[in-house]
Amino acid sequence: MTAPSKLFRTTAFRLSLLYLAVFGLAASLAIGYIYWNINILLSRQLDESIQTELSGLAAQYRSGGLRQLVRTIAKRSETPGNSLYYVADRQGHRIAGNLGSISPDLLKETGPVEFAYQRPAQGGMERRLAFANVFHLTGGTQLLVGRDIEDRRVLSRVTRSAMLWGLGLMALIGIGGGLLVSRNLLARIDAITDTSRSIMAGDLSGRIPRNRSGDELDRLSESLNQMLARIEQLMAGLREVSDNIAHDLKTPLTRLRNRVERALHDPQNDLGYRETLEKTIEEADDLIKTFNALLSIARMEAGAGTGRWESLDAAALIADVAELYEPVAEERGLVLRADAEDPLPILGDRQLLGQALANLVDNAIKHGRPDEANGGSDQAPDILIEAHRTGGGQKMNSNGAAHSAGGKGMEMAEIVVSDRGPGIPEADRERVLERFVRLEASRSAPGSGLGLSLVAAVARLHGGDLKLGDNGPGLKAVLTLPMDGAVEAPGITGGS
Known part of the structure; x- marks a missing residue:
């Protein structure tokens, strides 16, 4: 298995991808929710401002007729801002307002409408977006009152771009971080695997390396090293016990056998045989005591x-x-x-x-x-x-x-x-x-x-x-x- 495929198959990398997907989804939902609420708030404010202005113009129209309305709109058109006005006669000719020209079809609409218009800017004319209400007055006069919403469109475009770039950068950093964490974790797991293989091959002196970070893998390595040290000690003790048994019990067993063999070959009276048997029993008891002591030590070391x-x-x-x-x-x-x-x-x-x-x-x-x-x-x-x-x-x-x-x-x-x-x-x-x-x-x-x-x-x-x-x-x-x-x-x- 190649190194990249090993990295991609690690649990740490898979968890990093999962966390990245969950976090990306949560971030997208949060940004989308905020963007949606901002749009609702801006639309409500836009409607309220247009309705307020329409109410004021309606009052002017009722008090002074078309002349008063045209005079008020002409005066307001001179004030810089995002407010848009357009008053046209029955034939669609402009009477007053700060809009240069609009589509004749737009004046045929009634109520809220969104449209594009042009206005002078540095280097020529620029195309912008507007939102307005169209009203048909008595005598065939048309009135359009609106607001420039180009800034709102720019805000939407910037928000979408920021969300896409943010998610992209987050994915890039998340994948890179996942690869880095996986590589570090994989190196430590490989070290544990190599140590385990060397121990299985018979080298009980092998120990798992630690990075002294105190994390869960470091604590696991410490526990495993203590276990390995204990196993090595027990195996060394077992070999030592085997050698010691072969050395220390061979002599009394040989002596016991020689005594019995000598008693069989050398004619003795009943007292001599009895003495030989008593010494044999005494030596056998000593051997039993030795084995019992060994068993007691082994049982205690086993807990x-x-x-x-x-x-x-x-x-x-x-x-x-x-x-x-x-x-x-x-x-x-x-x-x-x-x-x-x-x-x-x-x-x-x-x-x-x-x-x-x-x-x-x-x-x-x-x-x-x-x-x-x-x-x-x-x-x-x-x-x-x-x-x-x-x-x-x-x-x-x-x-x-x-x-x-x-x-x-x-x-x-x-x-x-x-x-x-x-x-x-x-x-x-x-x-x-x-x-x-x-x-x-x-x-x-x-x-x-x-x-x-x-x-x-x-x-x-x-x-x-x-x-x-x-x-x-x-x-x-x-x-x-x-x-x-x-x-x-x-x-x-x-x-x-």
């Missing part, structure tokens, strides 16, 4: 779970988790303490938030044991769970998208789990939030590398985030969640 949202007290939730894990911490020789403002209302899924907080505490218990070099002699608790209010500048919805809250900072609830262990290097704090990332290369400690990923997914689902920082020494995990009333109705998560 599932928002149907169970309720109003919660973060302080009470922290107290429950601290009470649950306090004996576990004591077994490892750690001191766990909870300190939270009361109350801290938040809106969310109790089970998911409890699991996220439990993952943070469990991670601190496993990896947060202090030593003398890291401040083990300090009086501070080994593991501290805190919660408090904090301000923010944006209002979050349930899918993690932020928007303006009318310029006012909104309140957020910060849940902080800190330990006194070796911590995490700053360069690795973002990376450990990804799936299957474990900092120890040997991976000797139990775990799948999904705990912090699940916490980050829960935070995104609730419109918050998870940040890891330095506790000096140790790790500080900060889970930020919107307070109840600062988050909108639950919806499908967008995440990041």
Whole structure:
């Protein structure tokens, strides 16, 4: 399809033509109506002025007869203006008036009549249009009283010409504007089409260009780009999960298979077989936990779970988790303490938030044991769970998208789990939030590398985030969640 035909087939150009036709019709009707009313007004004024003059001449005729009438018309004919007079005898010869000569047939008419006449002008005689009334007086005398209406005819001609030229220019400008708008719109649509084709070809990094005008196409492009970024992220996550599953689950599956194969080939007593089966079940349970964690993360990133949202007290939730894990911490020789403002209302899924907080505490218990070099002699608790209010500048919805809250900072609830262990290097704090990332290369400690990923997914689902920082020494995990009333109705998560 050629470029001109593409322009002519665009919706913008068709709408421009439609608007032009509607506006042209409306303008024509408006001008025609005005012109018609002006004609009626001028005709009425013309009739009234002629009738008024006829009344005055009739009074002169009644009072002084033909002589008085002729004297009055002769006097009025000397005054410049548009008034026309002509008095003729029975044979049609001119007696008085400012008309030089008229057609004899005109004097035979009775009542209103429109005729052409000539009068002297620069460079010769000019032909003009007049309107008059003809009366037959007693004795065969004819009287014509009229007005020059050439200016009215010129006005009509100028009005018609202006209307035609105006409509023509309007059509020219309208078509040109329609082509210009269509070309601009077509260029933007072509850009969207080209980007879509490149994405369908496999290039998920393509984005629709924006012109920063803030119009509807710009807003649509922004929304589509956000959607494309989310799709690219999900696809990258899917590839990463596939690679991680192949890498991280291959080893335990191979170990499980080798253990069972060794038990089949090596004769053992009942106790040996039982020990092998118990280890196999334990490893299978770990694999099931890993798959369940992956499924939970996938469900949260897909927006599932928002149907169970309720109003919660973060302080009470922290107290429950601290009470649950306090004996576990004591077994490892750690001191766990909870300190939270009361109350801290938040809106969310109790089970998911409890699991996220439990993952943070469990991670601190496993990896947060202090030593003398890291401040083990300090009086501070080994593991501290805190919660408090904090301000923010944006209002979050349930899918993690932020928007303006009318310029006012909104309140957020910060849940902080800190330990006194070796911590995490700053360069690795973002990376450990990804799936299957474990900092120890040997991976000797139990775990799948999904705990912090699940916490980050829960935070995104609730419109918050998870940040890891330095506790000096140790790790500080900060889970930020919107307070109840600062988050909108639950919806499908967008995440990041």
